Amino acid sequence: xxxxxxxxxxxxxxxxxxxxxxxxxxxxxxxxxxxxxxxxxxxxxxxxxxxxxxxxxxxxxxxxxxxxxxxxxxxxxxxxxxxxxxxxxxxxxxxxxxxxxxxxxxxxxxxxxxxxxxxxxxxxxxxxxxxxxxxxxxxxxxxxxxxxxxxxxxxxxxxxxxxxxxxxxxxxxxxxxxxxxxxxxxxxxxxxxxxxxxxxxxxxxxxxxxxxxxxxxxxxxxxxxxxxxxxxxxxxxxxxxxxxxxxxxxxxxxxxxxxxxxxxxxxxxxxxxxxxxxxxxxxxxxxxxxxxxxxxxxxxxxxxxxxxxxxxxxxxxxxxxxxxxxxxxxxxxxxxxxxxxxxxxxxxxxxxxxxxxxxxxxxxxxxxxxxxxxxxxxxxxxxxxxxxxxxxxxxxxxxxxxxxxxxxxxxxxxxxxxxxxxxxxxxxxxxxxxxxxxxxxxxxxxxxxxxxxxxxxxxxxxxxxxxxxxxxxxxxxxxxxxxxxxxxxxxxxxxxxxxxxxxxxxxxxxxxxxxxxxxxxxxxxxxxxxxxxxxxxxxxxxxxxxxxxxxxxxxxxxxxxxxxxxxxxxxxxxxxxxxxxxxxxxxxxxxxxxxxxxxxxxxxxxxxxxxxxxxxxxxxxxxxxxxxxxxxxxxxxxxxxxxxxxxxxxxxxxxxxxxxxxxxxxxxxxxxxxxxxxxxxxxxxxxxxxxxxxxxxxxx
Amino acid sequence: xxxxxxxxxxxxxxxxxxxxxxxxxxxxxxxxxxxxxxxxxxxxxxxxxxxxxxxxxxxxxxxxxxxxxxxxxxxxxxxxxxxxxxxxxxxxxxxxxxxxxxxxxxxxxxxxxxxxxxxxxxxxxxxxxxxxxxxxxxxxxxxxxxxxx
Numbered sequence: 027x028x029x030x031x032x033x034x035x036x037x038x039x040x041x042x043x044x045x046x047x048x049x050x051x052x053x054x055x056x057x058x059x060x061x062x063x064x065x066x067x068x069x070x071x072x073x074x075x076x077x078x079x080x081x082x083x084x085x086x087x088x089x090x091x092x093x094x095x096x097x098x099x100x101x102x103x104x105x106x107x108x109x110x111x112x113x114x115x116x117x118x119x120x121x122x123x124x125x126x127x128x129x130x131x132x133x134x135x136x137x138x139x140x141x142x143x144x145x146x147x148x149x150x151x152x153x154x155x156x157x158x159x160x161x162x163x164x165x166x167x168x169x170x171x172x173x174x175x176x177x178x179x180x181x182x183x184x185x186x187x188x189x190x191x192x193x194x195x196x197x198x199x200x201x202x203x204x205x206x207x208x209x210x211x212x213x214x215x216x217x218x219x220x221x222x223x224x225x226x227x228x229x230x231x232x233x234x235x236x237x238x239x240x241x242x243x244x245x246x247x248x249x250x251x252x253x254x255x256x257x258x259x260x261x262x263x264x265x266x267x268x269x270x271x272x273x274x275x276x277x278x279x280x281x282x283x284x285x286x287x288x289x290x291x292x293x294x295x296x297x298x299x300x301x302x303x304x305x306x307x308x309x310x311x312x313x314x315x316x317x318x319x320x321x322x323x324x325x326x327x328x329x330x331x332x333x334x335x336x337x338x339x340x341x342x343x344x345x346x347x348x349x350x351x352x353x354x355x356x357x358x359x360x361x362x363x364x365x366x367x368x369x370x371x372x373x374x375x376x377x378x379x380x381x382x383x384x385x386x387x388x389x390x391x392x393x394x395x396x397x398x399x400x401x402x403x404x405x406x407x408x409x410x411x412x413x414x415x416x417x418x419x420x421x422x423x424x425x426x427x428x429x430x431x432x433x434x435x436x437x438x439x440x441x442x443x444x445x446x447x448x449x450x451x452x453x454x455x456x457x458x459x460x461x462x463x464x465x466x467x468x469x470x471x472x473x474x475x476x477x478x479x480x481x482x483x484x485x486x487x488x489x490x491x492x493x494x495x496x497x498x499x500x501x502x503x504x505x506x507x508x509x510x511x512x513x514x515x516x517x518x519x520x521x522x523x524x525x526x527x528x529x530x531x532x533x534x535x536x537x538x539x540x541x542x543x544x545x546x547x548x549x550x551x552x553x554x555x556x557x558x559x560x561x562x563x564x565x566x567x568x569x570x571x572x573x574x575x576x577x578x579x580x581x582x583x584x585x586x587x588x589x590x591x592x593x594x595x596x597x598x599x600x601x602x603x604x605x606x607x608x609x610x611x612x613x614x615x616x617x618x619x620x621x622x623x624x625x626x627x628x629x630x631x632x633x634x635x636x637x638x639x640x641x642x643x644x645x646x647x648x649x650x651x652x653x654x655x656x657x658x659x660x661x662x663x664x665x666x667x668x669x670x671x672x673x674x675x676x677x678x679x680x681x682x683x684x685x686x687x688x689x690x691x692x693x694x695x696x697x698x699x700x701x702x703x704x705x706x707x708x709x710x711x712x713x714x715x716x717x718x719x720x721x722x723x724x725x726x
Numbered sequence: 727x728x729x730x731x732x733x734x735x736x737x738x739x740x741x742x743x744x745x746x747x748x749x750x751x752x753x754x755x756x757x758x759x760x761x762x763x764x765x766x767x768x769x770x771x772x773x774x775x776x777x778x779x780x781x782x783x784x785x786x787x788x789x790x791x792x793x794x795x796x797x798x799x800x801x802x803x804x805x806x807x808x809x810x811x812x813x814x815x816x817x818x819x820x821x822x823x824x825x826x827x828x829x830x831x832x833x834x835x836x837x838x839x840x841x842x843x844x845x846x847x848x849x850x851x852x853x854x855x856x857x858x859x860x861x862x863x864x865x866x867x868x869x870x871x872x873x874x875x
Contacts, residue, residue: 203781203782204781206781207780207781210781449764449765449767450764497767497768498767498768499767536783538766538776538783539776539783539785539813539815540811540813540868541769541770541772541773541785541787541815541868542766542769542773542776542785544770545766545767545768545769547767547768548766551764551776551783553778553781553783557778558764558778559763559764559775559776559777559778559783560764561764561766561767561776
């Protein structure tokens with residue numbers, strides 16, 4: 027309410043100043059209807075806002091003045107000096123009340139009946155006009171001494187009110203451009219000055235340097251807007267949802283004064299609205315349900331904005347029911363966003379982030395308030411478009427927190443200047459994850475999958491493109507040390523090979539012209555210190571352009587970190603007679619031995635072999651394993667605690683690395699299942715079954 | 727110079743290859759020596775690059791390419807800086823001529839033989855001492871790429 031009052035005072039001060047002038051003009055030229063209309067509008071505006079703010083006295087006065095003006099407009103009344111004087115008196119009274127309002131935050135008490143009466147005589151039919159004494163001598167009660175309006179307090183207040191002013195955005199942008207130019211000039215001067223020692227210009231150039239930097243940052247500040255200006259609609263939205271759903275919700279907004287670039291404030295508006303809606307609609311429980319859980323009946327949504335380094339953080343926190351991670355998993359699998367295997371291996375945090383995927387919504391019922399399945403993915407793409415990031419955390423039953431991280435400004439970004447085929451390009455630093463030095467030999471090591479180069483970055487496979495190829499620059503020398511710039515390109519990562527990283531610097535982002543806009547690779551362009559124009563690469567657009575952003579590759583990039591199950595196992599392959607091959611994970615195997623058949627003895631129906639000074643129980647891996655005198659058998663030795671046992675097979679075939687995907691086909695005792703190994707279906711041995719048999723043999 | 731009371735257009739003339747063209751003087755912001763440009767990879771072929779004009783980024787248009795006139799061996803190129811739709815463009819041309827006054831009544835309609843590219847960009851022709859002068863419509867010259875391959 028305070029802000030509204032302040033706005034009202036500032037606006038009214040402007041209007042009133044104009045009114046004085048206009049009314050006097052009107053007196054001079056009563057036929058000027060446009061002037062009359064503008065006066066009417068000004069008074070009308072004041073009246074309207076007064077009513078809204080509950081300022082009864084002001085409203086009454088301005089309403090009456092407006093009625094008089096209406097008579098003037100309709101031509102019933104002529105703009106004679108007497109009428110104008112009375113309207114001016116009303117304006118004066120309005121001023122007095124405004125001054126009081128500014129200092130006391132409340133309307134002063136007073137009786138305006140005399141002035142009202144004076145004004146009303148003009149509204150009453152013309153015939154009765156003369157009946158009222160218009161002698162101003164009877165008006166001392168109004169106490170509008172002209173001096174009061176010029177009194178220091180009013181003048182001061184006016185100054186305070188007018189300490190801000192509206193400026194055209196185009197003017198600010200041109201100031202920004204001019205500052206950019208100045209920076210270029212300064213850079214040239216600095217370079218000149220550095221060449222001459224003891225030069226007389228050294229000092230002034232240093233001064234210029236400092237002033238330019240300050241000027242630039244001051245101009246940057248003019249583009250700043252409090253983040254709270256994107257919050258205006260939220261209380262109403264929350265209230266409406268609360269009413270509609272019968273919930274009790276309190277919206278607490280902190281850090282509304284936190285400033286950021288106006289463009290970013292705009293970009294924040296829709297995502298914020300969406301998320302607050304989500305919190306109110308889906309997060310906060312009904313009063314009954316909250317009571318049942320022992321929570322306060324009134325749910326709370328807290329917005330919190332603050333600066334953190336060169337970023338602005340905006341948090342949306344609610345104390346509702348939180349997000350059910352299990353349901354997120356289930357829905358994501360249902361909608362085909364991830365496979366079950368991948369979902370199972372994801373941590374809760376990772377799984378929660380699935381709600382940012384396109385086509386996801388956990389709302390089981392569609393209400394008209396929110397939850398149409400387009401939501402969080404739009405939120406994320408909006409935030410990412412302006413170089414921000416969004417993350418979510420949730421505790422079941424205790425609420426959910428969404429954290430948005432935005433850069434302070436879009437106009438100046440830190441960037442990495444790289445060279446590819448002799449041309450310079452800039453990468454937004456925010457999207458660069460890491461730089462990797464590539465020796466000449468390493469580039470041929472890229473794995474290929476569907477014609478996409480992949481680079482193994484620790485646990486992940488990252489698609490790789492050559493910047494020179496993508497931009498068709500030509501002149502790619504094969505054997506050369508290069509740098510791999512690993513970027514966050516939308517949802518996935520992209521490695522971009524460049525010749526070298528030249529520099530990192532703060533650059534002023536300039537829009538690119540309409541003839542080049544159709545090339546969707548650039549986020550803009552900039553002018554470097556030496557005056558050179560350089561294109562800014564948009565890694566996300568490059569990923570789409572190069573086709574590495576297709577689902578297949580994104581899937582690889584996404585799945586690899588989260589899917590340890592897909593890791594390869596070393597498998598020991600062995601023959602069990604009749605050309606049948608079985609496999610056993612090498613990690614379980616203790617040793618491999620070749621044992622002559624005659625050393626294998628049979629005791630009480632069980633096979634044993636004297637081995638390292640003790641008896642090693644043996645089990646044949648299937649009936650087709652034969653023990654022929656004069657030949658040796660292969661024995662796979664397993665350790666189980668302090669004891670060991672062996673499985674006798676025909677021969678050892680191979681050791682292969684393979685992803686072990688067991689399928690439960692043709693399961694029988696001793697076989698865990700079947701897997702595709704080396705392109706052939708292979709049975710995988712159940713070691714525990716043989717161990718039990720070997721033990722049983724020992725006992726019996 | 728202005729013989730009649732009829733309206734007269736002031737036109738900046740320039741040469742591309744052997745052809746002279748004219749632009750309304752109000753469309754031209756300035757004429758400068760050709761500046762070094764930064765390439766814009768993947769942009770349409772008539773975009774010669776971007777140049778820095780006192781801190782403003784200007785899209786340079788290769789007029790040879792745009793008008794499909796074979797490029798002559800390097801001459802001293804000039805940039806005609808024009809403003810259109812709040813954006814600056816530099817037309818890279820071979821030579822700058824005089825600013826001439828063209829009375830509207832001597833403007834001739836485009837001959838039907840003109841190919842459709844030129845017919846689209848030019849608004850009329852004027853007979854001058856050294857041949858025909860083709861008047862150019864800036865907005866159409868700087869059309870979005872979608873209208874042309």
